[in-house]
Amino acid sequence: MKSLLEVENIEKWHGLLKTLDGISLCLEEGEILTLLGPSGGGKTTLLRILAGLENPDRGRICLDGRDLAPVEPHRRGVGLVFQDAALFPHLNVEANVAFGLRMAGMKKKESQHRVFEMLELVGLSGMEKRRVDGLSGGERQRVALARSLAPSPRLLLLDEPLGALDRNLRERLARDLRTILKKQQLTAVFVTHDQEEAFSLGDRIAVLLDGRLERMDRPEALSAYPGSPAVARFLGEPNVFTIKELPAGLRGYFGDLSDERAVLIRPEGIGLLPFIPAEGGGGRACKSLVGEKDAAFLSAHVKERRFFGAFFRVELDFGGGFVLTARLPVSMVPPEEGAEVELVLKEGMFFALNSVQRDR
């Protein structure tokens, strides 16, 4: 089966800057892709190219098997929603939503029916005659969404549509948005730099760093295995090292990997003694409980401990400038700053990443 959207080797330059570098991806019908990346990573540029607002310097985009290069933006069957809603201030809600339909020549009665349907879908029934300049930020985004959905686009592109809203509203709208898109079985690309939003909204996530598509996978898979050191760091993993940076004791966990190989240690995968609950209590009993060889136990000093409400973050100093970050559940009594602790890495919580580190 052919994918709905096929993006092949897109390259884009802005002056001497290569904004997009060999982007290739496919989207199936009804799939939601979130484009995640830091500011300047190229997310908006890729979206603008998909929409036809910018041309790529190289590469090809096909929608429904049709090459989009010669197709004007408004004939691509692509809908757009931006962060600032960009509504027409002199028109009411109904006229805003009907805009694309009227432009496409739809009769008034028919378009009115579609507008009502769309307003119901986005939870704004009964607000047809309201002026848009009197609406709240969340309502404006719902109108913008209804306007983009009304002409039944084949592909919907959303650029940080919730970016200007406060946290609570943003979470609620993100949930509603996914429900709405799924109800319509719409294929969508959603740009965000908010990780929670990307993970909760997307069927798949594409991580864009410095114009390169570093990783594209299901949220669970991306979280379980970030792939490269750059993606791991971007996702907030604090313990990404090369083998040669590790103190000898920790190195032992990784067998005979080469010095340059990057590895990741999950902060929640660090067991501290005597802070691992054990039936008999005491270090020895704990050691046998976690079932590791004595040789795997290492010593470090607590450099810093911070409480974050849902967990403790503890910085463990191994000497020689090497610091490991651990994350402890609140149910554990964390050691005092300056205390000497023994620690062990839990099974499955440390692993090699797939390439050597690159300077970025």
Ligand SMILES: Nc1ncnc2c1ncn2[C@@H]1O[C@H](COP(=O)(O)OP(=O)(O)OP(=O)(O)O)[C@@H](O)[C@H]1O
């Ligand atoms: N028209 C342009 N002219 C010059 N440089 C541009 C232009 N458009 C984008 N860029 C540059 O390309 C890079 C990627 O920009 P882009 O807006 O696509 O990133 P982004 O990931 O969407 O960032 P943000 O999250 O801040 O919106 C940036 O360095 C930006 O300055």
